[in-house]
Amino acid sequence: MNYYDDFKGSQLENSYSSNPQYGGAPQEGPKKRHNRGFAVAVALACVVSSSAMGFGGGYLAANLAGNQSAASQPADNTPTGSTVSSAPSSTGGVMSVSQIVSSVSDSVVEIRTEVPQQNFFMQPVTAQAAGSGVIISQDGYIVTNNHVIDGAQKITVRLKDGEETYDATLVGTDPQTDLAVIKIEAENLSAAVMGSSDSLQVGDETVAIGNPLGELGGTVTNGIVSALNREVTIDGETHTLIQTNAAINPGNSGGGLFNDKGELIGIVVAKSSGSGIEGLGFAIPVDKAKTVIEDLIQNGYVTGRGALGVSVIDIQDERSAFMYRVPQLGVYIAGVNESSAAQKAGLKVGDGIVAVGDAEISSTRELKTELEKYSAGETIKLRVLRDGETLPISVTLQENVPESVQQTEDA
Numbered sequence: 001m002n003y004y005d006d007f008k009g010s011q012l013e014n015s016y017s018s019n020p021q022y023g024g025a026p027q028e029g030p031k032k033r034h035n036r037g038f039a040v041a042v043a044l045a046c047v048v049s050s051s052a053m054g055f056g057g058g059y060l061a062a063n064l065a066g067n068q069s070a071a072s073q074p075a076d077n078t079p080t081g082s083t084v085s086s087a088p089s090s091t092g093g094v095m096s097v098s099q100i101v102s103s104v105s106d107s108v109v110e111i112r113t114e115v116p117q118q119n120f121f122m123q124p125v126t127a128q129a130a131g132s133g134v135i136i137s138q139d140g141y142i143v144t145n146n147h148v149i150d151g152a153q154k155i156t157v158r159l160k161d162g163e164e165t166y167d168a169t170l171v172g173t174d175p176q177t178d179l180a181v182i183k184i185e186a187e188n189l190s191a192a193v194m195g196s197s198d199s200l201q202v203g204d205e206t207v208a209i210g211n212p213l214g215e216l217g218g219t220v221t222n223g224i225v226s227a228l229n230r231e232v233t234i235d236g237e238t239h240t241l242i243q244t245n246a247a248i249n250p251g252n253s254g255g256g257l258f259n260d261k262g263e264l265i266g267i268v269v270a271k272s273s274g275s276g277i278e279g280l281g282f283a284i285p286v287d288k289a290k291t292v293i294e295d296l297i298q299n300g301y302v303t304g305r306g307a308l309g310v311s312v313i314d315i316q317d318e319r320s321a322f323m324y325r326v327p328q329l330g331v332y333i334a335g336v337n338e339s340s341a342a343q344k345a346g347l348k349v350g351d352g353i354v355a356v357g358d359a360e361i362s363s364t365r366e367l368k369t370e371l372e373k374y375s376a377g378e379t380i381k382l383r384v385l386r387d388g389e390t391l392p393i394s395v396t397l398q399e400n401v402p403e404s405v406q407q408t409e410d411a
Helices: 097-109 284-298 318-324 343-347 364-371 402-409
Strands: 003-004 011-013 040-046 046-051 108-118 125-135 141-144 155-156 164-175 179-183 205-210 219-234 237-244 255-259 264-272 280-286 310-313 329-336 352-356 379-386 389-395
Touching: 040 108, 046 155, 046 389, 097 108, 097 205, 097 219, 108 141, 125 264, 125 379, 141 264, 141 284, 141 389, 164 284, 179 284, 205 329, 205 343, 219 280, 280 284, 280 310, 310 318, 310 364, 352 364
Parallel strands: none
Antiparallel strands: 003 310, 040 264, 046 125, 108 125, 108 155, 125 141, 141 179, 155 164, 164 179, 205 219, 205 255, 219 237, 237 280, 255 264, 264 280, 310 329, 329 352, 352 379, 379 389
């Protein structure tokens, strides 16, 4: 059985996660479907360890409700004087790998986190994790993956030279696209220049820089763009990514993928975890990341997304249907959030959602996919199974504001 709560972060918990040691991988937002999708066993490229005896594998679980916790409350999200570099490279021409590294390596940082956990004996322990990040402004804004900093009570950033270490604050995070922005108090940093992932072609040269194994910051690997718009399923979630054969290892998550002009074209997110499989690395296209990053800096979350305001349960076998006393397999409402769009529309616990618009719904994943097509303020038409009857119900979606942001605004 799967559970889904769109109002609190649009995450889906898969009980059969293929790579639990790396945590869950959130779903990317609305996107154009492509015909080149495939499923491959991949692991999120971060490193997790435990600081206490008996801790079971350093599992960083994806938060079903999407609640965000970090070293502190989100920082002041008005980036006074902050500029995200997006102009063309000053060289304007093709660079050698050594020239690319010389030009951009200072913009890639090491990230370490401390995450409170409990061991088998329910004792508090601290899990330590490591990943990478890319500096996107001279005054200390850094982009990384959500799964790198998810649940962290402390975030530490070390610059390329290894001599300067900073405590970071969380600016904003987006589980849906697996992106996050953090900030350190520093000036005159070397910010990456953002290129265009939309202009990439298969065969273009790529250079990946990151912190593999959490110990080898500034490691450089190179390759080519192996495929574009690759739909990759990670722990049951589908992302549209750049595929590269540049070596990607645990700890590279959040690091930069650069083109032959030294421009940032992707944020590294995952690698193949299959035995004997090499040369399968993946990155979030920078053109898809830009708007998310801007929203996170300005607002602390991605604005405009619609929220139904329910938690649902996915009944996919007869045993579960009998246990929950529902008439057929499918998606059923397990909870309705107070003052939510669903409550205002009259949806109730126990209702089965059988269709969104003209799209039939038989799983939480299908429900999630359909809801992501709509924005806050739009009205959707549901077909709902209640007491043996199918009812049409119209719902005007509210904005999906993360709980952590709501708490900050209410404080």
